[in-house]
Amino acid sequence: MTPSLTIGQMFGEADREEITVILSGGILRSKTLSLVGDLCEEVLLKYRCDKAIIGCNALSPELGAMNTNLLALGVKKSLVSISKKLIVVADHTKIGRTALATSASIEQIDTLVTDWQTPAHLVEEFVNKGIHVIVAQP
Numbered sequence: 444m445t446p447s448l449t450i451g452q453m454f455g456e457a458d459r460e461e462i463t464v465i466l467s468g469g470i471l472r473s474k475t476l477s478l479v480g481d482l483c484e485e486v487l488l489k490y491r492c493d494k495a496i497i498g499c500n501a502l503s504p505e506l507g508a509m510n511t512n513l514l515a516l517g518v519k520k521s522l523v524s525i526s527k528k529l530i531v532v533a534d535h536t537k538i539g540r541t542a543l544a545t546s547a548s549i550e551q552i553d554t555l556v557t558d559w560q561t562p563a564h565l566v567e568e569f570v571n572k573g574i575h576v577i578v579a580q581p
Contacts, residue, residue: 446478448478467487478489498533501541502539508531529556532555
């Protein structure tokens with residue numbers, strides 16, 4: 444289940460019978476090739492998933508994952524609500540910052556995937572909050 448045309452295409456091209464791709468429907472954001480809006484949220488809320496992987500515009504150790512686009516915000520909140528585990532992907536330029544609105548509170552985040560340029564003290568703040576942090580190396 445994905446609101447991302449890019450992710451849908453990637454799995455679709457894998458041509459593996461055990462992979463079924465469900466696109467959520469909604470309004471296409473051409474900048475990100477993702478689907479947003481009420482229709483997308485309604486479709487997502489009909490399902491459950493083991494893990495959700497979301498990106499964000501900002502990630503604060505106090506406030507959690509944050510976004511600036513309100514249409515995308517609703518989709519991310521829907522994904523968070525239907526998932527058993529939440530993985531947030533944010534590079535060093537987003538860590539320690541805030542944005543317009545919270546898509547996932549810090550308590551909802553299970554895993555953070557970031558890059559090696561994220562300052563160690565910020566990585567430690569997330570670890571101290573009980574978040575599993577994966578630091579991708581170059």
